[in-house]
Amino acid sequence: xxxxxxxxxxxxGPHARAGVVRLAVAATVVGALLVTGCGGNPKPSQSGDPxxxxxxxxxxxxxxxxxxxxxxxxxxxxSRLLTDHRGLxxxxxxxxxxxKVGVCxxxxxxxxxxxxxxxxxxxxxxxxxxxxxxxxxxxxxHQITVNGHRAFxxxxxxxxxxxxxxxxxxxxxxxxxxWRAVVVPKDAPTQVVLKPR
Numbered sequence: 001x002x003x004x005x006x007x008x009x010x011x012x013g014p015h016a017r018a019g020v021v022r023l024a025v026a027a028t029v030v031g032a033l034l035v036t037g038c039g040g041n042p043k044p045s046q047s048g049d050p051x052x053x054x055x056x057x058x059x060x061x062x063x064x065x066x067x068x069x070x071x072x073x074x075x076x077x078x079s080r081l082l083t084d085h086r087g088l089x090x091x092x093x094x095x096x097x098x099x100k101v102g103v104c105x106x107x108x109x110x111x112x113x114x115x116x117x118x119x120x121x122x123x124x125x126x127x128x129x130x131x132x133x134x135x136x137x138x139x140x141x142h143q144i145t146v147n148g149h150r151a152f153x154x155x156x157x158x159x160x161x162x163x164x165x166x167x168x169x170x171x172x173x174x175x176x177x178x179w180r181a182v183v184v185p186k187d188a189p190t191q192v193v194l195k196p197r
Contacts, residue, residue, distance in 0.1 A: 058110035061155075065118040065141060068194035070132065072184045075162050082128065082146065082182040084115050087159030092149035093169070093177040102135070102143075102150045103177055108169065112152040112179070115144040122194040129185040132194065146182050154179075 069085040095103035144151040154164030
């Protein structure tokens with residue numbers, strides 16, 4: 001696959017601005033992760049000491065179940081991509097397949113929003129070129145899975161964007177995960193209603 005960097009040697013291709021945005025978001029996420037590692041409650045200040053300030057990690061995102069609908073659309077610079085019911089690009093990460101918990105929980109979900117639906121067991125429609133399923137999530141929610149990987153949207157995307165593609169995040173033990181937009185065939189339907197099994 002030819003990357004934008006290879007096609008535009010000066011780095012000023014159509015996604016140059018997106019690269020700057022990714023860098024800014026990456027810096028924010030790294031900052032949040034550093035803050036998370038340094039979090040905790042400050043000790044009460046001694047007499048004469050200034051009050052301590054300890055910033056906290058971004059709050060976890062609280063997902064709400066949307067309709068059991070997936071869509072697909074053409075996005076500039078990409079092929080046809082899978083989207084949620086609002087038209088936001090769906091991503092998966094390189095974490096383990098069929099994970100009971102997943103690698104993105106807590107403050108990670110302030111950047112990567114889980115795609116959740118009301119139905120706890122959906123049948124794969126078989127028309128999207130990827131295997132669709134669901135996995136249980138805390139709070140009685142059901143998260144869409146794509147080929148066994150949990151599905152998310154990216155906080156900085158609007159419909160028709162895929163700014164989170166190739167984003168890299170770190171895990172608590174030094175591991176890294178790469179996020180990729182979910183590519184579907186060019187002839188994939190523009191909308192699929194997921195039905196219970």
